[in-house]
Amino acid sequence: MKAPPEIRETLTALMAQYAMALDDNRLEDWVELFDERCDYKVVTRENVEQNMPNVLMWCDNKNMLRDRVESYRHVNLYNLHHDRHVLGPLHFTENDGARWKFELSYSLFQTELEGASRLFSVGKYRVEAIADRDAARLKTVTVVADTGLIPSLLATPI
Amino acid sequence: MKAPPEIRETLTALMAQYAMALDDNRLEDWVELFDERCDYKVVTRENVEQNMPNVLMWCDNKNMLRDRVESYRHVNLYNLHHDRHVLGPLHFTENDGARWKFELSYSLFQTELEGASRLFSVGKYRVEAIADRDAARLKTVTVVADTGLIPSLLATPI
């Protein structure tokens, strides 16, 4: 399905902000892109295809996201690597009023301090977002990672 | 050259569908993005620069694409890896009425079952598409792979 150009602009900008906030280590800004009632999950593709409930990270409201980021700030005094997300174009799948569902592919690279960059994970985001004239916010983000080897104690969100 | 925002939206959505259909292993949906009279080719950059006629995959009408997908379904009972395309923005090069020519870069990653993801191929698509108010469909897709080491018996399209 298609979306009007201004909806694609708004939601592309939202996902660009999402990625830039994570890559700049502005995790608090990343949390602010979500609605108070939201759901953030990281699962693997195998999980989804086998209908297994196993998840690598799960926060089912915004306070859990806030807690997660705060505890990360206390544990990690030094940032040991940098993330870099490169996102593909949005593929819209459903629309109901201001509610839009779409998917997009991501590639995520990590760089050790002063070191080389390497591929960390690829997969797709399944997103449900509210986009009205003034603003857009995330209701549901499910990261479906193709990569099955992601450590279950993920330090930072994908 | 520039394209009006609604044309960029329509054709970006078409290429997002293209990539998502391949990555979800919905090859039949991928075929449906093409016009009945179409041309799909995979070549390497060296080929193009040396004007050699060698191609890794070539279907010069939609029935050949259908046959290719059908035979793939009979041979591959199990999917041995997952594909993930991350596409760059469209670069428009020509326009004649509803006909648009554009190029875009791709990165293609593969993931073994429950394994790590790795880079499989990078390159660009050279596309000719028809975009009218209601729909868009692919006339010509030439995959120009930078990677010269792609096996000539490509299992799935790029």
Add this chain to the structure above:
Amino acid sequence: MKAPPEIRETLTALMAQYAMALDDNRLEDWVELFDERCDYKVVTRENVEQNMPNVLMWCDNKNMLRDRVESYRHVNLYNLHHDRHVLGPLHFTENDGARWKFELSYSLFQTELEGASRLFSVGKYRVEAIADRDAARLKTVTVVADTGLIPSLLATPI
């Protein structure tokens, strides 16, 4: 912040041209995307975070870019590898009249002749551009590479 869809279209097209010109080895076309008064720099993320003045490449006007490309043409009779940029969506940060500031992530792959492709660098562009109704041109491009191991004698621009 958001930009009107036609501005996103114009500046996305500009960055798509930027990447395609480099990847097609049309460096002269790449130079033409810049304003006469421009600034092009390649730095590493570590540099930026530590406020060190160290840069890997720096041209502070268009003639320097022209010289750089011309001397590259004299030194490199044969192209030893191919570049491939895959760019993410634009994240707008500031606007003042026709002047737009935005950032976008890149992944850059290199392919040896007839060989395999590998990841060369990831990072982001910090861009200042002029976009009026007819055209867009680059005022400032700062490449902030996450990868710290880039040789300081960079052959081609990123």
